[in-house]
Amino acid sequence: MNLNYEPNIIKSTANLTREEWLKDRRLGIGGSEASIVMGVSPWATRRDLYYDKIGWKPIRIDPEEDNWVAKQVGNRLEELVAMIFSRKTGFEVYEDKNMYSHPLYPFMIADLDFVISFPDGTKAILECKTCNYNSQFKWKDNQVPINYEWQCRHYMAVKNYKVAYIACLYGNNDSEFFIRRIDRDLDLEEQLIEKEKYFWMEQVQARREPPYEEQPDLVLESIRRYAGTPDQTLPPINLEEEDKNQIDRYLQLAERKSRLDAMRRKIEQEQKALSIPFVEKLGKNCSAVLLSGNDRYRITYNPTSRKIVNKENITKLENLYPDAYADVVSESVSRTFRVKKEAA
Structure with missing residues (x-):
């Protein structure tokens, strides 16, 4: 991989409205969308992201988009999280008010929370997060939620940085605070670039819908979102003979589930x-x-x-x-x- 590059500056984000920011993000793949492309997002499928990029229907890739209180808390506490991180680590931290693109893969775009400036002149990503107290288990034992990890790897690729830090505040004092370091991994980065390149070139630009390959609950919610209002007056559709095996398998599992449910009810009665x-x-x-x-x-x-x-x-x-x-x-x-x- 050619690592001798500087990112392109697309524009300043200092005075962008949210509508303008969302419109610009449709020009490529942003860091928070990297986990969707990798198929590990807890919020959206590649099909959802595809529809958003072609401008058919916008999606919400984070449930906080529907919760204005959580969203405002996250936005307003970013500076506080960065301040706590700086005090705990001694690192100099500053805001970066630009939107960037990768010079070799211009569909990879990034707008960062903050940048860390080390004493030796090198720089790193700082991604600031908040979560509620009940979500802290996702960060235990030095874990990083997988969607945040891919977000940071995307940013490191665009900015050509070797290190990213994630800081997360989950309480109301500086002891309820996680700091996680992620080092650049060029093998993982290459996988990310290939996935994003395929998604952008072969699906978005080719107007070819990605197949559904994610977790069933996520896929079913996506289908429901775009199918429209159910209409019970419509006639039944006719399925093909090739669908029979899957239907029979479904019925077999239903029968097995029924037996297990009966056993569970029997156990519950004995417990009572x-x-x-x-x-x-x-x-x-x-x-x-x-x-x-x-x-x-x-x-x-x-x-x-x-x-x-x-x-x-x-x-x-x-x-x-x-x-x-x-x-x-x-x-x-x-x-x-x-x-x-x-x-x-």
């Missing part, structure tokens, strides 16, 4: 029967303890409560207070996939 004497002993108490040698057993029987509105009261609310109903009730549509074998 075993719990009866302890529930009776507890009465109003919510916990019990048994000490046996070096072992300690703790039983809890805590109350849980939830607010529900039954269907009858929903109808009453709609009829009596239509304005309030419109304010508080939203309708979601889901689809259930079933297969039934019948006589011809």
Whole structure:
């Protein structure tokens, strides 16, 4: 790989509106989209990204796009995360307000959070993240979420840097803070470039839809997103004989699942029967303890409560207070996939 290059500056991002920024990103593949191209994004498929790049329908590659509070928290805390990182490491950190492209692969574009300037004059990427307290497990044991790793590898390729750091704040003090270093790996970078080149040249520019190859839940959500509103008045479509094997396999798995569900229900009933004497002993108490040698057993029987509105009261609310109903009730549509074998 030719490593004797400097990135091209596309434009300054200092005064770009979000709409302008999103439009410019359609000119190539950005760092946060690298994991989608690699097929490991938790948020989107290559098909989703393809549709976005050809301007058919925009996608949201991060759930925070739908959560304006989380998005604002992330944006507003970037400077704080960079400041904490600088204080903890002693490294000089500054913002980079440019959008870049790779000189050899111009479809690879990058706009960075911050850049680290080392005492010897070399530089590195600093990617600033925040997450909620319950998501910290993704960073344990020096782990880096895979989508962030590919993002940094993409940036290192564009900027021709050897090192990237990710800093993540997950609490409200500087001890609840992760710092992860990622060193450039030219073998992985070559794989990334080849994947991105194929996606851009052979799919986006050739207007050829990428096949669905990601996790089933992600693929099904993607199909649902673009299929449109279900219409039960349409006639059944006719499948081909070649589809029979997959349908039979689906039915076999359904039968197996049914047997396992029956076994699970039987186990649950036995567990409930075993719990009866302890529930009776507890009465109003919510916990019990048994000490046996070096072992300690703790039983809890805590109350849980939830607010529900039954269907009858929903109808009453709609009829009596239509304005309030419109304010508080939203309708979601889901689809259930079933297969039934019948006589011809």
